[in-house]
Amino acid sequence: MATRTAAPLAFLLLASFPFTGLAQEAVEATTVGGYGEVQYSNHSGMGTPGEVNLERFVIYLAHAFSDRISLRSELEIEDARLANGSASGEVALEQAYLDYRLVDAVTLRTGLILVPLGILNETHEPPTFNGVARPDFDHDVLPTTWRELGAGVVGHLPGASVVSVRLYLLNGLRADGFTAEEGIRGGRQEGQKASFANPSLTGRLEYGRPGLKLGAAFWYGGTAGQDSVLGTGAFDAPLAVVAADGRFEVGAFQFRGEFATIHVGDAQAINSRYGSAVGSRIAGGFLEGAFNLLRPIAPASRQTLLLFLRHERFDTHAAVPVGTARDPALARRITTFGVSYKPLWNIVFKADYQLRRNRAAQAQDEVFALGMGYQF
Amino acid sequence: MSGTSLLLLAVAGPPARVSAQSAPQKKLGAALDRVFGPGTRADSLALDGVIVLRMFRGDELLGYAQVRNVKGKDQPITYLVATDTALRLRDIDILVYREAYGGEVAYEPWRRQFRGKSPADSLVVDRQIRGISGATISVNAVTAGVRAALASFARWRQDGRL
Numbered sequence: 078m079a080t081r082t083a084a085p086l087a088f089l090l091l092a093s094f095p096f097t098g099l100a101q102e103a104v105e106a107t108t109v110g111g112y113g114e115v116q117y118s119n120h121s122g123m124g125t126p127g128e129v130n131l132e133r134f135v136i137y138l139a140h141a142f143s144d145r146i147s148l149r150s151e152l153e154i155e156d157a158r159l160a161n162g163s164a165s166g167e168v169a170l171e172q173a174y175l176d177y178r179l180v181d182a183v184t185l186r187t188g189l190i191l192v193p194l195g196i197l198n199e200t201h202e203p204p205t206f207n208g209v210a211r212p213d214f215d216h217d218v219l220p221t222t223w224r225e226l227g228a229g230v231v232g233h234l235p236g237a238s239v240v241s242v243r244l245y246l247l248n249g250l251r252a253d254g255f256t257a258e259e260g261i262r263g264g265r266q267e268g269q270k271a272s273f274a275n276p277s278l279t280g281r282l283e284y285g286r287p288g289l290k291l292g293a294a295f296w297y298g299g300t301a302g303q304d305s306v307l308g309t310g311a312f313d314a315p316l317a318v319v320a321a322d323g324r325f326e327v328g329a330f331q332f333r334g335e336f337a338t339i340h341v342g343d344a345q346a347i348n349s350r351y352g353s354a355v356g357s358r359i360a361g362g363f364l365e366g367a368f369n370l371l372r373p374i375a376p377a378s379r380q381t382l383l384l385f386l387r388h389e390r391f392d393t394h395a396a397v398p399v400g401t402a403r404d405p406a407l408a409r410r411i412t413t414f415g416v417s418y419k420p421l422w423n424i425v426f427k428a429d430y431q432l433r434r435n436r437a438a439q440a441q442d443e444v445f446a447l448g449m450g451y452q453f
Numbered sequence: 454m455s456g457t458s459l460l461l462l463a464v465a466g467p468p469a470r471v472s473a474q475s476a477p478q479k480k481l482g483a484a485l486d487r488v489f490g491p492g493t494r495a496d497s498l499a500l501d502g503v504i505v506l507r508m509f510r511g512d513e514l515l516g517y518a519q520v521r522n523v524k525g526k527d528q529p530i531t532y533l534v535a536t537d538t539a540l541r542l543r544d545i546d547i548l549v550y551r552e553a554y555g556g557e558v559a560y561e562p563w564r565r566q567f568r569g570k571s572p573a574d575s576l577v578v579d580r581q582i583r584g585i586s587g588a589t590i591s592v593n594a595v596t597a598g599v600r601a602a603l604a605s606f607a608r609w610r611q612d613g614r615l
Contacts, residue, residue, distance in 0.1 A: 108527035139527035141551070149527065149553055176553055184553075199554065200587050231553075239560050286562040287583035324586035326579075333586075369579075379577055422578065422593055 104144075110137035112452035114203040116210065121443040131157035132210075135171065145178045148188075153222075170268060171222050182235065186245070187228035189268040193243045193281035194294045194320045195219045195335045203450020204425040207367055207385040207417050210446065213409065214363050214389045218337050219320065220262035225249075226271055229280075241283045249275030252300035252307060252314050252347045257354040257407060260393045261316065261339060264300060275299035275311055279318075288326040295319050300341075306350045307343060315342040329372035331383065336362030338395075345398035356407070357398045361391020367417075381419040385429075388412050392436075406437035415446075425450045477549070481520065481533065484546040488535045489515050500609050514538055517606060517615065523598035525552045526590045534602040540610060541571045545599055555591030563592075567599055572607035576600050 113134040119127035134154045141147040151171040159166040174188030191199045197206060197215040201222060206212075215221045229245030248271040254263030266272065277298020284291045296318035301307035307314045320337035337360065341347065344357035367385035371378050392408040415429025427448040434441050485493065485508065493515060495506045506518040516537040522529035528551035535543045545567050547559035557563060566582050576596055578584050584592045609615035 106528075108524075110526060137527070141528055144549075144551065147528065147551070147553075178551060181550070196586075205589065233556070239557075239562065241556065283587075285557040285560065285585050285588070287566060287585055290557075290586040326583065326586075376580075377575075379580075381579070422589065 106141045108139045110453050111135050112202040114450035117447040119445045147176050183232040189224050189226055192223040192279055196322045197221045198223050202452035204423050208413050208429050209427045209448035212363050212389055213411050214391050217259050218361050218391050226268050244280040247277050248273050249277040249298040250300045251302045253351050255355040260359040272302050274303040290324045292322045329369040331367040334364045348401050354401050356394040358396035359393045360395040363389035383417040386414045406435045406439045408436035410434045423452045480548050484533050488544045519602050523594045525594050528552050540606050541569055542567050555588035557585040557588045558591045558595050572603040
């Protein structure tokens with residue numbers, strides 16, 4: 078029976094909200110979510126049996142203290158368990174930050190924050206990317222999952238609401254962890270008693286519209302960690318990262334790419350101080366194309382079956398400082414092709430084949446991999 | 454201040470009892486003005502516990518509107534669904550977005566894909582509705598929410614209650 082009412086608007090708003098509790102109460106709400114992935118991989122060659130690993134199991138926990146203030150966190154278990162004497166396995170916080178939504182366009186953020194470089198570092202739930210393993214580029218050049226402690230602001234550009242911005246002041250990297258093979262990866266502090274000797278600035282501009290997202294991002298900060306040999310200034314042994322990425326979807330096709338160049342200032346001093354062989358420039362990227370086979374075959378289906386091909390090229394020795402020999406095996410070319418099947422948008426089954434090459438033609442191999450992943 | 458929000462405020466009195474997860478009245482008024490034009494008035498129907506606004510200019514019925522919430526990754530997204538008298542979508546609007554990532558669903562280029570859709574139309578992400586990378590959860594949530602709102606309008610219309 079239709080009832081004509083002259084209810085006050087506030088009542089209208091309250092009555093129509095299933096999430097709403099009593100009026101005048103600040104509604105607190107806790108949400109649990111998560112993602113995870115299981116991976117099977119088999120390297121080519123004799124004596125390399127396949128291996129299955131519960132790569133990641135992540136619990137997402139969020140709490141809204143009020144309509145404007147919320148906590149978001151991700152607790153990750155890698156490799157299923159952590160036991161005494163076991164070399165692998167890790168329990169770590171991937172994110173843990175407070176958001177204060179000041180106005181619609183501006184949110185203040187503080188805590189353990191994801192560095193906004195590239196695509197995968199912020200968006201790494203398994204159904205969001207093709208390939209069983211994350212791209213190697215997102216391991217050796219942009220070191221996912223890269224998170225540091227600090228504070229900043231996220232929001233939209235005034236007058237151009239399709240452009241979003243993130244700008245953070247975070248603790249810096251530590252040059253003593255840099256390596257030839259994995260670049261800056263070992264320099265991350267990840268929220269553990271992190272030295273704030275070298276505060277670093279990082280930011281991202283992002284343009285988004287249906288089917289298209291373009292991002293440009295940077296990181297700048299010192300890495301000396303108050304090691305008197307490298308310098309005690311905030312910006313001594315400076316590290317500069319510039320990255321760009323794009324995602325484009327048209328019809329049944331999906332394309333994405335990531336590119337980054339990293340300048341390691343004082344690489345020569347870092348190498349002589351720590352006996353390492355860090356490149357003075359680390360650079361590369363990948364391009365990926367995918368085709369949703371179900372789109373022409375079963376246009377009414379909500380499922381997705383993606384065939385994809387990705388080509389990565391990167392070199393952690395794109396340039397080397399005086400005194401460091403350039404290692405051609407670090408100039409890597411990795412081609413991956415395979416399928417991603419998503420019965421629902423948040424569940425994925427993957428299979429792929431990877432050709433792993435480098436300029437030195439040393440220790441090259443091929444990998445067959447299967448994977449399962451989910452998010453909720 | 455515009456006609457609709459003046460009228461709504463006049464009906465509502467001082468905005469004292471707005472809960473944590475409701476839409477600000479000013480924002481709702483502005484959204485209704487944007488969709489239906491200024492100088493409208495609203496009355497309401499309570500249908501299955503949902504308040505449906507009927508929008509008029511003078512005595513002419515312009516269409517219907519509902520304010521709903523749908524859960525995103527961890528927070529409710531408060532959105533407006535507005536139709537014409539034939540239940541075709543005039544527009545949707547995001548009234549309050551509280552999530553950490555995915556605010557692109559509030560962008561006009563994404564929202565405008567819904568205009569003209571009716572309850573009979575299929576609304577599937579990556580088919581009729583193009584997604585936005587990095588906003589997957591919000592895109593799926595709002596699209597499902599709009600489907601649910603249109604289905605409810607169609608049900609009430611079929612029952613002769615709307």
